[in-house]
Amino acid sequence: MRILVVEDDAGIASGLRTNLQQRGYAVDVCDGVAGAWSALRAERFDAVLLDLGLADGDGGELLRRLRLSPAAAAGAPAALPDPATPVLIVTARDQVHQRVAGLDLGADDYLTKPFDVDELDARLRALLRRAAGRASPTIRHGDIELDPATRTVRLKGKPVEMSPREFSVLLVLLEARGRVLSRQQIEERLYSWDAAIESNAVEVHIHHLRRKLGSGCIQTMRGVGYFVPQEVAP
Structure with missing residues (x-):
């Protein structure tokens, strides 16, 4: 943020x-x-x-x-x-x-x-x-539970280790679930003016998140950006 x-x-x-x-x-x-x-x-x-x-x-x-x-x-x-x-x-x-x-x-x-x-x-x-329109201090989406206060993530109740940047990318996408965010929009939420940004940084973080949380947790709209689906498949 x-x-x-x-x-x-x-x-x-x-x-x-x-x-x-x-x-x-x-x-x-x-x-x-x-x-x-x-x-x-x-x-x-x-x-x-x-x-x-x-x-x-x-x-x-x-x-x-x-x-x-x-x-x-x-x-x-x-x-x-x-x-x-x-x-x-x-x-x-x-x-x-x-x-x-x-x-x-x-x-x-x-x-x-x-x-x-x-x-x-x-x-x-x-x-x-x-x-963000949330009442709960934690964010739950399907099997994923994210706690902004402790900066921890759980999948099916089990802790998932994440880098600070991976956590931030996941938080941004979960807060916007159902909406597509471009790479630039994600970068603007994660980096200050003086931060050095590698050209493929967002893609790398999303790749790691999919590996840790499942390939379907973050979806791609080709040529537009990334999103977390609003509804969780049963």
């Missing part, structure tokens, strides 16, 4: 990037309103961690602008940010009226500094779960 961190304190931003990457997220960082808006127009993010006190403006105004942004029409180029992108405010502003104002602006959650990274991760997982 890909996260945009909007934070102008270089030390905090670096710490967030490192900790979230260690937990399997792809992380990009912007230090101000202008850069964050450009990033949201250019890329799709699964969630945004937003500081309010930024050097070039107030993060609340960025949030307001995001929520008022019109949804892009189907098939339109990605020139507009997704107004439904989950936003978690992370700020030192800890007064009740400030928290209320942030939530009323459209934030999905509000966390005050200093915070524990385990709590931040749990709140992020909750945001992503709600955005």
Whole structure:
């Protein structure tokens, strides 16, 4: 899952990037309103961690602008940010009226500094779960059970060893089951701006997943992309 961190304190931003990457997220960082808006127009993010006190403006105004942004029409180029992108405010502003104002602006959650990274991760997982329309913290599909909190996968109740990237590919496809995702769409969910991507990386990960979970777990629509079938065959 890909996260945009909007934070102008270089030390905090670096710490967030490192900790979230260690937990399997792809992380990009912007230090101000202008850069964050450009990033949201250019890329799709699964969630945004937003500081309010930024050097070039107030993060609340960025949030307001995001929520008022019109949804892009189907098939339109990605020139507009997704107004439904989950936003978690992370700020030192800890007064009740400030928290209320942030939530009323459209934030999905509000966390005050200093915070524990385990709590931040749990709140992020909750945001992503709600955005995907899931009530359960685990994802079950046929004989496959995936737990985002522990980053574990089971097949027919037995643990399946996976690399961090294989886990991430499977998570993306299970969250989108029934929909075809192109290689580029999968890459955009898995890699940050500075990541080196081998040309056949997605294909290799999917090959490994099929070997571990069964050849029918991920299907190919030739010339379009990959998908997990919506229905599980009996």
